[in-house]
Amino acid sequence: MEKTENRKDGYLFSTMDLQAKISRSKIVQDISASDDMCYLLDPFVKDIVKIKEKRILRLYKRDEKKELIDSIILANFTYNPFESKRLYQTDLIWNYNVYVPPSWYESHFYSNGTDLIREMKTIPEMYSKFFDHLVNGDKDSYDYVLKWLANALKHRNYCVLTAIGSQGIGKGVLGEIMRGLFGKENFHQGDNRLMTKDFNKQFKNKRCVFVDEVQILKLDHVNKFKALVNDYIEVEGKGENAVEMRNYASIYIASNNFDSIRLTSDDRRFSIIELTDKKLYDTFEPDQIKDLLEEENINELAKFLWSMDIDETEMLKIFTSKRTEEVRLAGVRDWEEWLFEDYAIDHAGEDIKLSVVGEAIEEEFGSKFRPSRKAMQELRKIYPDKFSVIRKLVNGKRIWYISFPERQK
Numbered sequence: 001m002e003k004t005e006n007r008k009d010g011y012l013f014s015t016m017d018l019q020a021k022i023s024r025s026k027i028v029q030d031i032s033a034s035d036d037m038c039y040l041l042d043p044f045v046k047d048i049v050k051i052k053e054k055r056i057l058r059l060y061k062r063d064e065k066k067e068l069i070d071s072i073i074l075a076n077f078t079y080n081p082f083e084s085k086r087l088y089q090t091d092l093i094w095n096y097n098v099y100v101p102p103s104w105y106e107s108h109f110y111s112n113g114t115d116l117i118r119e120m121k122t123i124p125e126m127y128s129k130f131f132d133h134l135v136n137g138d139k140d141s142y143d144y145v146l147k148w149l150a151n152a153l154k155h156r157n158y159c160v161l162t163a164i165g166s167q168g169i170g171k172g173v174l175g176e177i178m179r180g181l182f183g184k185e186n187f188h189q190g191d192n193r194l195m196t197k198d199f200n201k202q203f204k205n206k207r208c209v210f211v212d213e214v215q216i217l218k219l220d221h222v223n224k225f226k227a228l229v230n231d232y233i234e235v236e237g238k239g240e241n242a243v244e245m246r247n248y249a250s251i252y253i254a255s256n257n258f259d260s261i262r263l264t265s266d267d268r269r270f271s272i273i274e275l276t277d278k279k280l281y282d283t284f285e286p287d288q289i290k291d292l293l294e295e296e297n298i299n300e301l302a303k304f305l306w307s308m309d310i311d312e313t314e315m316l317k318i319f320t321s322k323r324t325e326e327v328r329l330a331g332v333r334d335w336e337e338w339l340f341e342d343y344a345i346d347h348a349g350e351d352i353k354l355s356v357v358g359e360a361i362e363e364e365f366g367s368k369f370r371p372s373r374k375a376m377q378e379l380r381k382i383y384p385d386k387f388s389v390i391r392k393l394v395n396g397k398r399i400w401y402i403s404f405p406e407r408q409k
Helices: 015-024 053-057 062-071 103-110 125-134 139-154 171-182 219-227 286-292 295-307 322-330 334-346 354-365 373-382
Strands: 002-004 026-030 037-041 048-052 073-078 087-090 093-097 160-164 187-190 208-212 232-235 243-246 250-255 270-272 351-353 388-394 397-403
Touching: 026 093, 037 053, 048 053, 053 062, 103 295, 125 139, 125 171, 125 286, 125 295, 139 171, 139 250, 139 295, 160 322, 171 187, 171 208, 171 250, 171 286, 171 295, 219 373, 270 322, 286 295, 334 354, 351 354, 354 373, 354 397, 373 388
Parallel strands: 002 048, 026 073, 073 093, 160 250, 160 270, 187 208, 208 250
Antiparallel strands: 026 037, 037 048, 087 093, 232 243, 351 397, 388 397
């Protein structure tokens, strides 16, 4: 998108051509930058030319330089996909929008929103077939995926689209379709290091983040992931200070393993869709899969999604399917399930010493499964309705107990 003036490589324009371009362009500088780089915004082309201020000034006579310098616009360089202008003002402050639109959105964006996107009421058949395959014909999941994609393009999703199922069924292809829908500059695909590392710079200036082979098993992972859907997040790169930024990203996660997520009882973030077990190559020919990823075809899908009527309030609610409960149960370890379903029933309404509960778990599953107090407190945060961890004063000593609720009739 940007062409850089470079003396070593030869200028892209003759002096006359460059002067003509400067005269019809707005000259913008980053108000927070320490260099004198200028950006030429030509209203007739989408490409942006970068050129140093001193190089521009050499083209003009002394009496012309002051007028040229006065014309330079000092702007905040910002990323705003919801503003269909490259240069705009807010509260008398100029903003230069560094957002790079996907190809289907270019004419709308570079025309300052005057060139409207063509309405398309019918989904392209190839994508209807693909989504139907992916969700194993489940109509509710099919409808939700389309709504989630449409809302992600128009606004932002607070619920995480979650695809957990067999390998090779099309979860990754869905991610590649998203790359085309949002544009490669606005899309990031990562792995579980997002959960295990302290840095999350991949969320900077992104509209969609796809985390493949995700594992959200610990409580701090759950809380960290939930924080990534907030309107404002702290973005931090290695060796960089954390900076609070507006979050424009919708999140899509996928895994082959049902036990990859620990769903809390009050989860309001993970929208888990139904998935097929049938391999993608058993339904689609290689050329058909290639067609799904062609820019021209994705652009047609984008126009259909853009034409959909979406209820933003409805999209704040998580989507649940049969697979939701399967994932929830798969995230419960054997000794936890025994504790919740067997031991808790036998001791409903009782307070049992933590040491006694630990001995019972050890007797049933072995010493390596005997949980510490801290482990039980962490478990209680994930499943707060199953038990409580309390401390009692007994004969002058403070002793930890596990308190099981009464059975509901």
